[in-house]
Amino acid sequence: MLSKGARAGFVFVGFAIAIGVILFAVFGYLRSSPPAIAATAASSQPNTVNVVMQVDGAVGVGPHPTWVGYWVRDAQGVYHQTTIFKVPERTHVHMTIYEYDSGGPLRNEVWGKVQGVQGGAVSLNGTPVSLINSSAGNGVAHTFVVPQLGVTVPLYGVNGNAKNFCNVGPCNLSEAHNTIQFTFYSGNTTHNYRWQCFVPCGLGFLTGNGGPMQNLGYMAGFVQVVK
Amino acid sequence: MAIKSDEVGSPAAEARKHGGRIFALWFVASVIVDLVVWFVWGPHMAPGFMTTTAAGQVFDFKVLTVLSAPVLLMVWIYGGYSLIMFRDKGTHEDGYYVKGNRKIQATWYTLTGILVIGLAAFGTYELIAPAGAGVGEGPSPIWKPNNAGHTLIVQVIAQQWRFTYRWPQFGGMETTSINLPVNTEIQFDVTSLDVIHDFWAYQLGVKADANPEVNNVAYTKTLQTGRFVVRCDELCGIWHGAMYNYGHVVSQSSFYSWAHSMEAQNASLTKLLPKFSTSYLPKDNVVGGQYFNSSQA
């Protein structure tokens, strides 16, 4: 039998290890999250920020390279594989989304209708569009929807058979893509608005809503409206 | 070991002495608490009186509380009294040797039995009389509202992670917002396009699971105007906590003007929608997931 002091020592070491493991689990693991990218102020218009994103059929990086996912561009022009971006309150957010994925019919056609953006229409490769019929043409690849801000934007798909189709991200502008541009208002209060894609695009998951649809950084994210 | 005989009277006398005090305390407390519940809290009880079913929930909750408060108080007062009076006062002796009492046991069984069966009967009546009490009744409801007047049908389509609403009486249009007319019988047809959700319109007193490929019908009747919140009440994945939206019960005229303008606005979208149906097949192999490797017809 060990002496009392030795036993006490073991107890202290045990508790120290337990606390260390708990702290590591919390801060090293559970608190981890994709980075939040701050929007860049627009030089031309006042009270406007620019957010540039691209969405790829397969992100190609990280633990799930085959998953679809968004990338957000920072002020230096570098794309980060994340879905969280920060915009100031009471601001017009000018979004540019480069869409590299192929599309298809929507499960619920209601997401083909543009809602909550200024002018009631988005610019798709320069053409104003307010409704996409997803069973025609290339269909809808993804959507950008912020339910609490009432923003719904369908992203028209690219032709999956295009020669320069981007199979694995990050993609660049020389590959087949659609450019979707629109502006929405960030509202009068600070808030974390969730946004998501309403196209069941989690391939290989039942009803397509698993995997990338259920993880931040792929098809689910936050618009962080800050001061 | 046993209690000294000079310390206490006969078991019956002891029972009368302590029991009388406990009963008096309990009776006074119960009356006060019940009056407070019924008259002070009752008129302000959630979820309010916006619909018949919400008002029904308030009434049922109130009745249950009035019945259960005395039970709670009975255990508390009896327990508190006994623990104080029958504590070991340092004498370290044993308690009164008794292993049961046929009369008390029989009374207890009878009273709990009557109470429980009465509650079940009350609950059954309150379920059937108001047409299912705002609860989802599945595809073929057995308890329907008995007035033959106009019923507004609202289809609630749940999908990960948003409710949308379809209005068969307005050209089958689909909206992301919901408004309802006051003083109107409403029929909710709740269904889902993927996993199980639950349509919970809190102030409307309506709750129905949204099951994929199955219709779930719930009825209510609006009584007051106001704002209500719709929340998903069945865990449905990452955005379950954010799956909510607000709606309004408005006057009939403003409802119809809203509905007709939405119908006009959405005309081009409505043409793209599938034919109105009580449920929709997610068609897993056609769009989206491509989960099943062997594609069946």
Next chain:
Amino acid sequence: MAIDMSQSTGVGRSGDAGGASAAPSSRYRLNFITGTIAAAIGYLFGHWLGNAIAGHYPSIVNSGSNDPAMLLGFIFGTVGWFAGLGALNYPIAKLWGREVPLAEKKDKYPFMEYFSYSTDHKVVGKQYLVGMLFYFFIGGLLALAIRTELLSPTYHIWGPATYIEVVGEHGTMMMMMMTSIVMGPFGNFLIPLMIGSKKMAFPRLEAASFWFTIPAFFALLSALWEGGFQTGWTGYAPLSIQGGVGQDGYLYGFAMMGFSMILASINMVATIINYRAPGMRWSRMPVFAWGMITTAFTMLLSVPVLIDGLYVLGLDRAVQTSMLYGEHGGSPFLWENLFWFFGHPEVYLLALPGFALTTEILPVFCRKPIFAYKTSAAGMIGVAVLSFFVWQHHLFNSGINPDMRPLFMLSTELISIPTGFLYLVGMGTIWRARVRFTVPMLFMLAVFFNFLWGGITGVYNSDVPVDALIHGSFFVMAHFHFTIMGQLMFAVMGAVYYYTPLLFGIKLSEKLGKIHFWSMFIAFNSTFIPLFIVGFLGQPRRVFEYATRLQGLNQWVTISSYVLGLSLAFFVVTFVWQLVVSRPASPKNPWESRGMEWQVNIPIPAENFERIPVVLSGPYEYGNPNAGPIADLDPVVVGSES
């Protein structure tokens, strides 16, 4: 099931240790280290096999989640684990007709015995106690993580995905692991002592039941770094089919725990029915033994259905059958029915042992017999029987069988009658008692206080129209935390204080215990009573965003939950300190109990009783001047070489 008909043979071996008994082999003892190594090898093999079989399917390539590999990894890992522990030696030896005798029981074991596949019920009881408390505290930490997120309705400490994972882990950890927190430690340790037996019927099944909990725990916990599962502990399909490989951890862990429960129950039933000492009639049996046999029967008849459900889910995920998904002929309702057919008896598997402990300990400190002993046994049996007929009350809003709702409402409310029996017993027992407010007694009284909230709100839940308001809200959540944590965990804590003299030969400090009790009791009620209001005001369960008007209440609850966490941390520190460092020795029978289990010396001899005892009277004859001793511990024994 059928395989391990291992007898505690011992036939031909006397009660006295020593002598010319079959000497246990002195070769190196396999333990959890060899088990872990073998489990890792098995897991890697299974994972490789799964990849080889299924890795090329398009859905697996696209999703990157290979369920067959995950499940095969778990299965082979578990087989490896048991092989590494040496648990398979006996069934394999049986294949060529060799009977490996059980290891000799000893008065004192080397430390590593507690990390080995021990067949001594006292060792298994201690292993279970430490294991279960460990699982409980892990689950408790996860609960604090949940509450931390709910400090703010909009600001998020964890991501929403992490939050759902933590919620699911907490719920599953508590609901599945805690089913054994009474039967595991106290049942295995105490039942032979209480019924006057020297042995359990099937010590190997007993050991296996404990060692199943470890793969169950790690399979479940591993889900956290496999992306978690989004379904909570209820695992509703099709969401559970949709999830990633974390869901496999959920279903496999739960199924392993199911096996553990079945094995433990077979052992418990066989022991209580057959191994009672002479004179231990059914009418003299301690209430705790009644609770254990009732729980065990309930497990035997409900857990297989859970395993069926999990198996069906596993097949839907791994081999793409379509039993829980409508498009190809299945139905999510099947899962809801299979799950809740187990799921409701499950909550009584948690509650009954708590009442058994409470009713067992209450008379000791009331210094009175149990009031209406038969009613207490009848109450437990009544609850157990009725629990099989109420499962659809979880599905009142689901749209399934609306015409059955009045029936299920009635059957659910009928459960109040046998539950009321237990209150009658408790209240009758304190009538004209001489209550000694020791720490265990305080915990037992708190059980009655807490469960009253849970029981009464249970009536609200069973009433369909009111359930339409509170179903799936924090009201329900508060309800079952009162019935499970407020009842079961308080009973367990009280039992830990009460039985440490028997388990470890130490008597925990009353002063520290009272600090622990009062802080835990107040913090617990302060945490969960406001949650009734929160739910009543419309906050659904498992949300990470909620109405801003409820922020004040939620913050109050979160801070209370931190106090609760600190109180439990205080318990851990003081318990470990007294157990390991200060070791305050306990006298024999410190609580002056009449129970059989207290008639032995501390520490308990290897064979529990020198000779098989003959029971002479019931265990609760406090205050009876004519009561003789409970048992003759030294009867004349024949047929023994001593």
Next chain:
Amino acid sequence: MAANLDEKPVIDEEAYYHDASLGGLWTASRSAVAVTATAYGGIAFAYFYLRSLNSNNAWDPGGVTASAILGTLIVVMAIVAAVSNSLGARRLRKGGVVDWQVSAVFSLFLILLSAGFQIWSLTRLPFTPSTSGYAGVYIAFAPVNAVVLVLIAYWIETLLVKSIRAKREFAQDGGLGLSSLPAAESFRANLEGLGFYMNFFALLSIVFFVIYYVIA
């Protein structure tokens, strides 16, 4: 037992625990039956539930069943094995140890064969797993049945080798079937449990044969 307090009660401890262990075997085999029945009951529930719902008319669109030949062979062999074992056990109790051993070998062979057939049936299914509700429920049933068959085979096998090993031990005492030695009684209790389980399993097999091949 302890009615008379004047004299010390007298206990034959060895016999007491021997009787208890016999009772333990009895209880365990009945518990195993209860667990098996509940587990199979869950599958039967799934079968009838999905059949009655017939979601998307996809319960069993073409009326396709798994191989009826294999299914029939499996159930017939399970019944024959149970009958042969119970006849053998009856002979054993009259002293015919070898008779039982022969019947046990025969039962073991049949049970192993039907387990093999059950697995084989999975390799020649006329449908893929996601074809229909019936397909799913059959694929759920077959491995469970195979595992239970293997466990029964294990049980028979362990008794068989034990009877062979213990032959000499009981020779002077009338053989395994008649000996009053505790070990022989344990053996017979174990065998009785096996017989009960096998008879139950034969009934179960009939029920599931009807479910999967007759009324499908």
